[in-house]
Amino acid sequence: MKLSNNQEGSVLITALIMIAVLLILFLSAFSYGIARYGVHVKNHHATQAMYLAESGINRFVHLLNTYDRDLKSTMKDSVHSEIEGVGKYFVSARPYGGYLLLRSEGISGSQKKVRYALLGALQRSLTDNALTVLDSRFPIVATGRTRINGDIYSAHIQLTTGQIDGKGIIDKIFHSGRRVIVDSISSPYKQFTVINDYIHYVYQNLEPNAHKVSTSMQITTDDSYFDDKTVLSIHGNLELNDFSIRRNVDPLTIIVSGFVEIKGKSNIQGLVEIISEKFIRISDSSVYSGGILFAEDSILIKDNSYFSAQAITQHVLNITDLCEIAYPSLLLADNNSLSDRGDYSIRISTSIPVNANILYISSDTLRQRDNEVLKIDSNATVIGVVYSSDYIDLHGNVDGSVIANNFKFEIPPTTYINWLKDVRINRYALDYTPILPITYHDSANYRVILTRSFNE
Amino acid sequence: MNSEILKNEQGFTIVEVLVGAFIFMLGFSVLIFMLSQLMVNYSVDEISTANRIAQNNLEMVIVSHDTISQNLVVIQSNVKYSVMKRVTVSDNLAKVNVEVKRHSKEKILCRLYYEFAIPAE
Numbered sequence: 087m088k089l090s091n092n093q094e095g096s097v098l099i100t101a102l103i104m105i106a107v108l109l110i111l112f113l114s115a116f117s118y119g120i121a122r123y124g125v126h127v128k129n130h131h132a133t134q135a136m137y138l139a140e141s142g143i144n145r146f147v148h149l150l151n152t153y154d155r156d157l158k159s160t161m162k163d164s165v166h167s168e169i170e171g172v173g174k175y176f177v178s179a180r181p182y183g184g185y186l187l188l189r190s191e192g193i194s195g196s197q198k199k200v201r202y203a204l205l206g207a208l209q210r211s212l213t214d215n216a217l218t219v220l221d222s223r224f225p226i227v228a229t230g231r232t233r234i235n236g237d238i239y240s241a242h243i244q245l246t247t248g249q250i251d252g253k254g255i256i257d258k259i260f261h262s263g264r265r266v267i268v269d270s271i272s273s274p275y276k277q278f279t280v281i282n283d284y285i286h287y288v289y290q291n292l293e294p295n296a297h298k299v300s301t302s303m304q305i306t307t308d309d310s311y312f313d314d315k316t317v318l319s320i321h322g323n324l325e326l327n328d329f330s331i332r333r334n335v336d337p338l339t340i341i342v343s344g345f346v347e348i349k350g351k352s353n354i355q356g357l358v359e360i361i362s363e364k365f366i367r368i369s370d371s372s373v374y375s376g377g378i379l380f381a382e383d384s385i386l387i388k389d390n391s392y393f394s395a396q397a398i399t400q401h402v403l404n405i406t407d408l409c410e411i412a413y414p415s416l417l418l419a420d421n422n423s424l425s426d427r428g429d430y431s432i433r434i435s436t437s438i439p440v441n442a443n444i445l446y447i448s449s450d451t452l453r454q455r456d457n458e459v460l461k462i463d464s465n466a467t468v469i470g471v472v473y474s475s476d477y478i479d480l481h482g483n484v485d486g487s488v489i490a491n492n493f494k495f496e497i498p499p500t501t502y503i504n505w506l507k508d509v510r511i512n513r514y515a516l517d518y519t520p521i522l523p524i525t526y527h528d529s530a531n532y533r534v535i536l537t538r539s540f541n542e
Numbered sequence: 543m544n545s546e547i548l549k550n551e552q553g554f555t556i557v558e559v560l561v562g563a564f565i566f567m568l569g570f571s572v573l574i575f576m577l578s579q580l581m582v583n584y585s586v587d588e589i590s591t592a593n594r595i596a597q598n599n600l601e602m603v604i605v606s607h608d609t610i611s612q613n614l615v616v617i618q619s620n621v622k623y624s625v626m627k628r629v630t631v632s633d634n635l636a637k638v639n640v641e642v643k644r645h646s647k648e649k650i651l652c653r654l655y656y657e658f659a660i661p662a663e
Binding site for chain 2: 098105109111112116122123126127134140141144145147148151152169171172
């Protein structure tokens with residue numbers, strides 16, 4: 087009975103528990119404060135890592151533009167630097183379609199940031215003009231409602247007006263700006279081997295380590311097939327239907343021996359490169375942004391699709407049916423192959439303005455190729471640079487710069503060389519400096535087209 | 543009655559001592575808690591502000607390609623911060639160091655580093 091009345095011990099325990107609770111409260115508050123401090127330190131390192139990654143890209147471009155003009159050796163060696171008490175950066179480069187892809191890692195403390203940059207070349211001497219005509223044999227003749235706003239560089243001394251089908255000049259003053267006669271204007275893409283280097287890079291460095299599939303594939307929305315892959319080689323065709331993917335940090339390369347169909351509102355964004363030995367077709371309001379499409383045969387973009395990437399082919403490239411082509415797209419036909427196929431062309435027939443640089447390159451001048459052409463339809467408007475090392479069949483509008491060996495305007499059986507009919511070229515409407523695919527010229531001035539940052 | 547109380551020379555009971563210790567601990571803990579929060583907050587806010595100042599100054603250098611080294615005093619919430627901007631140029635490549643510390647103190651609160659090429663034109 088006496089024992090049960092003795093409650094002094096329980097008070098002691100209660101007090102000790104209370105003290106322990108207070109101690110825990112105190113420690114948790116203290117650790118919360120330390121955690122907050124840690125978050126701020128982490129944020130600081132993340133900021134510094136981002137600046138370091140950007141510094142790496144700046145230094146790489148600076149090296150290319152100053153001492154080290156040997157692009158290939160610079161790409162092999164990479165660039166890295168360690169800044170005492172701050173962190174370090176590491177930059178590597180690889181061919182990426184017509185451009186270079188720089189990958190810069192900035193590391194500060196425990197934080198690592200990856201920054202990608204697409205590097206092109208500035209060809210200011212050509213792209214500052216509204217019109218540059220390389221062929222010195224024929225004069226430039228303007229007819230119909232032709233209007234050129236900006237400077238004209240021409241190898242031929244004569245710039246005149248004429249008539250086709252009896253239709254004369256509506257506006258006699260068809261040209262505003264300087265007119266410069268240059269004896270010989272050299273084409274920047276006479277020795278254009280960048281695309282070949284890109285394909286060699288893919289097949290030599292990426293393909294041997296590819297995950298190989300020996301059948302055709304159809305991939306739809308819920309398929310996470312690509313999640314753990316960076317290089318995939320498919321022996322067959324590839325159909326992507328209502329399929330979505332976004333690759334930011336690790337590029338995804340898909341090499342297909344057959345054709346590729348991207349349809350059913352597929353949405354492909356980021357560093358996704360698709361290389362087909364046949365054709366690639368994008369349709370059904372699909373989106374393709376940030377990557378590369380390379381097809382040996384042809385690329386067709388149609389049915390309200392959205393495209394903001396590089397489309398490179400060795401034969402036919404068609405943009406049609408209200409497709410939207412957004413900056414900084416590159417549409418390139420590199421007719422460098424030894425194929426005997428007859429038709430080589432780029433054709434732009436969408437009525438939505440095409441925001442892209444369009445290049446038609448034909449380095450093989452030994453053969454007659456009557457069918458090869460870069461054609462811009464009368465309902466089309468291109469915002470950017472239109473370049474052809476051969477001729478252009480120009481009917482639409484260009485807000486930017488047109489560079490061509492010459493122009494052809496055909497009303498069978500007559501072919502008018504260097505005649506421009508109902509054409510509008512307005513250099514002043516392009517409010518940015520166009521950056522073109524790289525060349526290995528000594529005079530190349532490299533510039534960053536766009537950058538993207540990611541956490542890793 | 544009073545003399546009876548005065549004659550009581552018994553000490554505090556264990557219960558009274560523990561209750562007293564408990565109240566003391568409670569007050570002491572609250573005090574330490576508030577003090578530590580104040581210190582941590584002050585320190586975190588200081589670093590956060592210094593980081594922001596360093597970033598603003600670095601962004602100004604990046605935008606303007608300014609290569610002039612200089613010292614600045616920035617006042618934020620009535621607190622003075624010293625900003626030391628050091629730019630070294632070698633072969634047209636600028637290396638920028640921005641350091642921020644409390645005015646008249648030695649400890650550097652934040653340091654940011656950046657490299658950029660000076661445009662030719």
